[in-house]
Amino acid sequence: MWQELPSVFLVGPMGAGKTTVGRLLAKHLQREFVDSDWYVQSQTGADIAWIFDKEGEKGFRERESKAIDELTQRSNIVMATGGGAVMREDNREMLKQRGIVVYLNAPVDVQMARTAKDKSRPLLQRPNPRQVLQQLYTLRDPLYQEVADIILPTGHTYPRHMVTELLHLLEDFISTDTKSSLYK
Secondary structure, X not given: OHHHOOOEEEEOOOOOOHHHHHHHHHHHHOOEEEXXXXXXXXXXXXXXXXXXXXXXXXXXXXHHHHHHHHHHOOOOEEEEOOOOHHHOHHHHHHHHHHOEEEEEEOOHXXXXXXXXXXXXXXXXXXXXXXXXXXXXXXXXXXXXXXXXXXXXXXXXXXXXXHHHHHHHHHHHHHHHOOOOOOEO
């Protein structure tokens, strides 16, 4: 049954669990897992903080768009995107047209708890990270919803339980044989 499933792309804010859930989902589906941020780092030989520092957010977003274009053309993958990947319209179109998009929706409190000690997130290296997360959520949530075929709240259960829930939603999605907004 899972052979019929197109590639699965996970979107959502930082700290939503895209990488953790993505790895587990890929393992279950016996597919390759790719994190677009890690892919950018492997292609440049530099971490994201360094890219932000030297090229700014604009430079990073250009590298990210190139990576998303390359990765979304692969078949049978599970990909976790960076939190800001949806900011560019061309990225949103690639995601929507080339696979099933799952929005892992994490409230700001969950994001704060999961990112509080993470120094590798350039956008949070500011005096008030909660305010930054709230502003990003307000700005990006409509875009995540726009691209999403499935919306899955996070922060209420363990990642393995989320994957089980997601597998049921994907199964339903396959049985409808078409993308729809049933899950929004």
